[in-house]
Amino acid sequence: xxxxxxxxxxxxxxxxxxxxxxxxxxxxxxxxxxxxxxxxxxxxxxxxxxxxxxxxxxxxxxxxxxxxxxxxxxxxxxxxxxxxxxxxxxxxxxxxxxxxxxxxxxxxxxxxxxxxxxxxxxxxxxxxx
Numbered sequence: 001x002x003x004x005x006x007x008x009x010x011x012x013x014x015x016x017x018x019x020x021x022x023x024x025x026x027x028x029x030x031x032x033x034x035x036x037x038x039x040x041x042x043x044x045x046x047x048x049x050x051x052x053x054x055x056x057x058x059x060x061x062x063x064x065x066x067x068x069x070x071x072x073x074x075x076x077x078x079x080x081x082x083x084x085x086x087x088x089x090x091x092x093x094x095x096x097x098x099x100x101x102x103x104x105x106x107x108x109x110x111x112x113x114x115x116x117x118x119x120x121x122x123x124x125x126x127x128x129x
Contacts, residue, residue, distance in 0.1 A: 006078045009118035010085050010111055017120070018068045024061035030054050033120045034112055040124040042105070065094040070107070081113040082121070089125070104128045 013032055020028035030053045033039070038048035039056070047056045073087040087109070091102040108124040 001080050003078065006083050007075055009113070010075055010083050011073060013111055013118045013120065014070055014073060014085070014087060014109070018070050021057070021060070022062065022066055022068055026054060026057045026061065029057045034114045037120050038122050039120070040122070042126045067092045083111045083118070085109045085111065
């Protein structure tokens with residue numbers, strides 16, 4: 001597997017997660033994680049395994065339009081079946097006054113090739129304050 005193939009797979013996992021999150025598709029979010037995968041969200045907690053992930057993301061279904069804009073993704077290391085990446089995040093929500101920045105943060109990800117697709121083994125979100 002080439003670096004370009006790894007990059008395509010990592011970027012696809014990140015985009016799939018982000019769109020599912022913004023559209024409130026909890027099962028599709030969970031499917032981007034390995035069965036024993038975990039997410040660590042600053043100020044919220046750490047959730048490991050599909051059941052825990054299902055529970056936390058079910059509580060994050062949007063009640064108004066939102067967009068997670070993920071950019072500047074850098075793959076920091078990779079092998080044939082594991083990669084680490086860092087990405088910047090800007091979270092936008094649309095309210096009565098229009099779109100507004102809700103938060104700025106950074107994802108630190110470890111992904112694994114699982115059943116032919118790149119999936120999150122660990123996803124850590126921290127906020128820039």
